[in-house]
Amino acid sequence: MKKEVLKEPIYVEEIVDIIRSGLSNEEIKEKLNDYHDNDIAQSLELLNKSERLHLYNILGSEWMSEIISYVEDPDDYIKELGIYKLAEIINEMDADDAVDLLEDIDENVKVKLRSILDEDVQADIRLINSYDDDEIGSLITTNFICIKDNLTIRQAMHELIQQAGENDNIATIYVVDEEDRFCGAIDLKDLIIARAGMALESLISYSYPYLRDHEKISESIEKIKDYAEDSLPVLNSENKIIGILTAQDVIEAVDDELGEDYAKLAGLSAEEDLQESTKDSMKKRLPWLIILLFLGMLVSSVVGVFEDVVAILPIVICFQSLVLDMAGNVGTQSLAVTIRVLMDENLSAKDKLHLTFKEAKVGFSSGLLLGMLALVFLGVYIYLFKGYSLGHAFLISGCVGASLFLAMIISSLVGTLIPLFFNKIKIDPAVASGPLITTVNDLVAVVTYYGLAWILLIEIMHIV
Amino acid sequence: MKKEVLKEPIYVEEIVDIIRSGLSNEEIKEKLNDYHDNDIAQSLELLNKSERLHLYNILGSEWMSEIISYVEDPDDYIKELGIYKLAEIINEMDADDAVDLLEDIDENVKVKLRSILDEDVQADIRLINSYDDDEIGSLITTNFICIKDNLTIRQAMHELIQQAGENDNIATIYVVDEEDRFCGAIDLKDLIIARAGMALESLISYSYPYLRDHEKISESIEKIKDYAEDSLPVLNSENKIIGILTAQDVIEAVDDELGEDYAKLAGLSAEEDLQESTKDSMKKRLPWLIILLFLGMLVSSVVGVFEDVVAILPIVICFQSLVLDMAGNVGTQSLAVTIRVLMDENLSAKDKLHLTFKEAKVGFSSGLLLGMLALVFLGVYIYLFKGYSLGHAFLISGCVGASLFLAMIISSLVGTLIPLFFNKIKIDPAVASGPLITTVNDLVAVVTYYGLAWILLIEIMHIV
Numbered sequence: 024m025k026k027e028v029l030k031e032p033i034y035v036e037e038i039v040d041i042i043r044s045g046l047s048n049e050e051i052k053e054k055l056n057d058y059h060d061n062d063i064a065q066s067l068e069l070l071n072k073s074e075r076l077h078l079y080n081i082l083g084s085e086w087m088s089e090i091i092s093y094v095e096d097p098d099d100y101i102k103e104l105g106i107y108k109l110a111e112i113i114n115e116m117d118a119d120d121a122v123d124l125l126e127d128i129d130e131n132v133k134v135k136l137r138s139i140l141d142e143d144v145q146a147d148i149r150l151i152n153s154y155d156d157d158e159i160g161s162l163i164t165t166n167f168i169c170i171k172d173n174l175t176i177r178q179a180m181h182e183l184i185q186q187a188g189e190n191d192n193i194a195t196i197y198v199v200d201e202e203d204r205f206c207g208a209i210d211l212k213d214l215i216i217a218r219a220g221m222a223l224e225s226l227i228s229y230s231y232p233y234l235r236d237h238e239k240i241s242e243s244i245e246k247i248k249d250y251a252e253d254s255l256p257v258l259n260s261e262n263k264i265i266g267i268l269t270a271q272d273v274i275e276a277v278d279d280e281l282g283e284d285y286a287k288l289a290g291l292s293a294e295e296d297l298q299e300s301t302k303d304s305m306k307k308r309l310p311w312l313i314i315l316l317f318l319g320m321l322v323s324s325v326v327g328v329f330e331d332v333v334a335i336l337p338i339v340i341c342f343q344s345l346v347l348d349m350a351g352n353v354g355t356q357s358l359a360v361t362i363r364v365l366m367d368e369n370l371s372a373k374d375k376l377h378l379t380f381k382e383a384k385v386g387f388s389s390g391l392l393l394g395m396l397a398l399v400f401l402g403v404y405i406y407l408f409k410g411y412s413l414g415h416a417f418l419i420s421g422c423v424g425a426s427l428f429l430a431m432i433i434s435s436l437v438g439t440l441i442p443l444f445f446n447k448i449k450i451d452p453a454v455a456s457g458p459l460i461t462t463v464n465d466l467v468a469v470v471t472y473y474g475l476a477w478i479l480l481i482e483i484m485h486i487v
Numbered sequence: 488m489k490k491e492v493l494k495e496p497i498y499v500e501e502i503v504d505i506i507r508s509g510l511s512n513e514e515i516k517e518k519l520n521d522y523h524d525n526d527i528a529q530s531l532e533l534l535n536k537s538e539r540l541h542l543y544n545i546l547g548s549e550w551m552s553e554i555i556s557y558v559e560d561p562d563d564y565i566k567e568l569g570i571y572k573l574a575e576i577i578n579e580m581d582a583d584d585a586v587d588l589l590e591d592i593d594e595n596v597k598v599k600l601r602s603i604l605d606e607d608v609q610a611d612i613r614l615i616n617s618y619d620d621d622e623i624g625s626l627i628t629t630n631f632i633c634i635k636d637n638l639t640i641r642q643a644m645h646e647l648i649q650q651a652g653e654n655d656n657i658a659t660i661y662v663v664d665e666e667d668r669f670c671g672a673i674d675l676k677d678l679i680i681a682r683a684g685m686a687l688e689s690l691i692s693y694s695y696p697y698l699r700d701h702e703k704i705s706e707s708i709e710k711i712k713d714y715a716e717d718s719l720p721v722l723n724s725e726n727k728i729i730g731i732l733t734a735q736d737v738i739e740a741v742d743d744e745l746g747e748d749y750a751k752l753a754g755l756s757a758e759e760d761l762q763e764s765t766k767d768s769m770k771k772r773l774p775w776l777i778i779l780l781f782l783g784m785l786v787s788s789v790v791g792v793f794e795d796v797v798a799i800l801p802i803v804i805c806f807q808s809l810v811l812d813m814a815g816n817v818g819t820q821s822l823a824v825t826i827r828v829l830m831d832e833n834l835s836a837k838d839k840l841h842l843t844f845k846e847a848k849v850g851f852s853s854g855l856l857l858g859m860l861a862l863v864f865l866g867v868y869i870y871l872f873k874g875y876s877l878g879h880a881f882l883i884s885g886c887v888g889a890s891l892f893l894a895m896i897i898s899s900l901v902g903t904l905i906p907l908f909f910n911k912i913k914i915d916p917a918v919a920s921g922p923l924i925t926t927v928n929d930l931v932a933v934v935t936y937y938g939l940a941w942i943l944l945i946e947i948m949h950i951v
Contacts, residue, residue, distance in 0.1 A: 057691075057695075058692065058694045059695060059696050061713050062696065193676050193679070194717065215647065215657070216651050216652055227521075228523065232523050232525070232526065248742070249525055250525045251525070252523075253658065253734065270734030270737075270738065274712060278712070285748065288752055288823070289820050289822065290820055291824070297838060297842060304824075308817075308849065309856070312820075322809065322812075323808065323809050323865075324805070326804060326805045326806075327873070337797045340790060340797050341790045341794070343804070343808070345783035347811075348929065352776060353772075353776065356753050359749060359753030363760075374761060389776055393776060396777070396780060397784075401784065404784070469808070
């Protein structure tokens with residue numbers, strides 16, 4: 024059964040071959056035991072319906088429950104199973120995986136399932152569903168090892184062996200008192216290397232970190248990452264452990280959290296995936312686009328004020344897009360940095376001032392540099408290609424450069440202060456800041472640019 | 488020592504109180520044993536230098552090495568220690584933490600350290616440093632349990648207890664053959680509940696998933712997440728385990744990967760944090776801003792072609808920013824969705840076609856809706872406030888609406904095809920797509936809008 028030379032994993036194909044090999048059920052089961060459940064899960068889509076049903080029969084509901092929890096879109100496979108097999112599998116699943124699975128199931132199937140699922144499974148599912156999606160409680164795994172604090176080392180080891188059969192997450196053993204309140208945790212490693220005569224108490228970390236069930240995920244995620252534990256206990260208001268948060272749950276939460284922010288920066292109301300229908304995608308994108316359209320109309324009406332400038336000196340319109348785009352780019356950079364900083368840390372007033380000041384400095388320096396570049400390059404361009412005198416060419420490019428400089432300073436400040444403000448008033452800055460910043464920056468850039476052109480070029484220099 | 492009622496964790500302050508309590512060293516050590524190393528790490532900044540040095544003396548280098556690995560900016564504390572204590576601590580650290588720590592240390596201190604660090608520690612550090620930052624090998628932890636495949640269950644358990652003292656990651660036990668090549672893994676849980684008479688072979692998963700040291704992190708991260716294991720082995724070309732990737736390493740990698748993509752979407756060359764100097768921030772932001780400036784100049788010269796249109800019909804400039812911004816917004820949405828999809832899945836040609844087609848549909852439907860809205864609202868606005876006749880007002884707003892419609896379809900396609908193209912030619916689409924898409928969309932929008940205005944309003948309808 025051992026492979027002398029390892030090839031790159033092509034496990035999925037090997038698994039399919041084993042299932043189709045015509046070996047006895049026992050032999051297939053033994054062979055599949057060598058593979059990771061995720062690889063078996065990935066092989067399901069290469070099998071046909073009757074092969075899959077055969078596999079369900081061979082492996083049994085406990086094993087299948089592990090495999091199904093690795094399937095990304097289990098809908099199709101679930102339908103094949105029939106409601107009784109499905110109930111058997113859900114009964115064996117970790118409660119959080121069961122909740123995920125049930126989300127995709129039709130309401131009428133769910134009603135039928137409710138009458139056949141085990142009572143304790145239903146209770147776990149109800150518990151997880153009782154939390155909002157943004158609360159720690161919605162992420163918990165109810166599958167963990169828990170012992171009383173008055174055991175001896177030998178008894179604790181015995182308890183561990185008893186419970187390990189049912190539970191995957193054994194690296195940390197949670198300890199409760201007589202009234203089932205959380206009182207600490209034991210690192211499995213310490214229990215394994217402990218000598219039998221020692222007191223269990225000496226192994227218990229009594230001030231072990233924990234989470235509250237109603238904590239907001241977004242507010243706790245940095246803390247959770249900092250502890251870098253395989254799992255952390257989640258307590259309710261009575262200090263009882265309702266479940267644990269595993270490193271895998273944290274990976275999912277980090278992924279979701281960042282994915283959502285990424286989506287929001289691009290003006291999507293939520294993350295999309297490949298399979299989504301056009302209609303669903305539009306629902307996530309249109310809200311912003313419509314808001315942006317009307318804000319854009321607002322900007323348009325301000326540009327309208329400067330129609331006269333353009334009528335007199337049409338060349339200024341050439342550089343409108345340049346000034347607006349650059350202001351927008353700088354503003355977006357400040358926004359992205361501010362949102363990431365807000366996500367990662369609890370900022371003191373001093374930090375906020377520091378951040379704002381730094382962004383202003385970055386805007387000032389970038390604006391100065393880019394303004395100079397624009398002055399030089401556009402001046403030469405206007406002189407050579409637009410038929411203006413050298414003096415007038417550099418007056419016009421100077422106007423562009425100066426507007427760039429001013430607009431970029433203001434945009435970096437706007438891109439920092441608006442998310443800080445939304446954060447202060449407890450509105451998600453990633454959602455709210457985008458359209459407002461685009462509009463404010465556009466307005467600032469338009470007024471600065473056309474205003475400068477009007478005053479400097481037309482009123483003062485009369486270059487037309 | 489037990490607390491009857493748990494308060495919200497204020498552990499850091501409790502730890503400071505214990506250190507300042509004046510208790511004997513042994514008592515302090517025993518009390519601190521109840522706390523998480525991360526909490527002790529966080530307490531360091533509340534202590535003064537002499538208290539910190541006292542703590543180093545009480546806890547010893549092994550414990551301190553654990554604590555230091557939780558400190559985010561260990562520079563200051565390291566300097567206090569002196570080179571010999573620092574070397575002792577690094578000798579006890581996990582190799583990956585030691586590498587992180589050494590990154591921040593002055594070159595001349597590093598040279599001195601090299602002569603006093605243990606040879607095997609130096610070898611581990613050299614190994615990790617030998618990998619590029621984007622390779623799996625750069626993330627490994629060298630701290631794992633490894634046993635030979637020819638042991639009995641009892642011998643394996645004995646080995647585990649021997650090695651567990653030195654190693655934190657014990658949930659999975661890796662198995663190698665006589666020539667030290669990886670041949671499988673044992674779930675600690677299975678070993679704990681196994682009966683002594685069983686063959687060890689029956690516990691080993693021989694087809695256990697693994698990673699290659701030179702694999703690119705960005706290409707493997709989805710696979711790693713899918714396996715949802717506490718750790719995965721990393722093999723070199725000789726199939727020897729050079730280290731493992733723990734769930735904590737994966738959390739960091741996911742965080743970095745998404746953070747980088749988030750930064751790139753905003754035109755930053757890398758993620759920034761709060762402490763960064765203005766100079767460092769500018770280094771990350773300027774490359775893009777300068778590229779965007781010159782691309783913006785390109786757009787300006789194209790706008791210049793339409794100077795005549797504006798000179799004849801100045802009202803069209805009012806809506807230039809509207810059309811350009813909306814095209815940009817739609818393009819950014821398509822870009823964000825495409826990059827996330829590319830990150831999450833290995834796309835077949837069919838998937839790519841599907842995605843492109845869907846984005847085109849979204850662009851078409853959004854464009855149609857927003858174009859209609861612009862037609863109606865802007866028509867009324869122009870009629871009421873700009874003094875045009877009703878017919879001419881709706882001709883102008885129709886021109887804006889039609890340009891919006893066309894520009895949005897093209898922008899969604901551009902926002903999808905450009906990242907797909909960069910992905911195909913193995914250039915990171917998140918970096919390369921941004922400026923190119925902005926520019927292409929601006930050009931498309933400008934040409935569509937002014938082109939339509941010219942042909943429709945001036946050449947055909949002669950509305951001036």
